[in-house]
Amino acid sequence: EVHLLESGGGLAQRGGSLRLSCAASGFSFSTYAMNWVRQAPGKGLEWVSGVVGSGTTVQYAASVRDRFTISRDNSKNTLYLQMNSLTVEDTAVYYCAKDHYDYVRGWFDSWGQGTLVTVSS
């Protein structure tokens, strides 16, 4: 069974940084792309970023490009999101989501429980 566990959320100052992690188990981690999807309080879903299984190719939403960096450590079965220059608009629950293929297809077949990031002004 696929299991995804996010961590690293919390309170950050505007302009500050946070690093999120997602520990994966129950599947062959390195053979699937992984993504981050966020949900602002009471709002809808927004895809943030994706990385291919090998980690060599990444993609970002325009709203986070140049501020956020997605990466993965396949030896540790862990996905990361380094978030810099945080703004109040980055306040959200951040979910890691497994893709169905080894490339970033956007077919999110499994999700973690999420970690809350709150950015204060």
Added chain:
Amino acid sequence: DIVVTQSPDSLAVSLGERATINCKSTQSVLYSSDNKNYLAWFQQKPGQPPKLLISWASIRESGVPDRFSGSGSGTDFTLTISSLQAEDLAVYYCQQYYSVPFTFGQGTKLEIK
């Protein structure tokens, strides 16, 4: 970017009745090379992450009750719950995975009448 819009924003349906949610994209998500619609439906219950219900516009995921069905092609899609059960109370999202950035509809809140 492909904009995905759902209607209605909220819906109240009696138990046992049919619920229908619509989803429209600003450009076709039908990929001509494989004739597949790159459109998914998710269910999100309060306090839980989204759950994938349907892929390729009409293919139910394993374990999803057959009262859930998806239809449509190109730019117009529908999620139908044939006989609403109490456990179907949730927000439903459609999402296109035709192109980056992957985008979601704004959600439809399904309530029990």
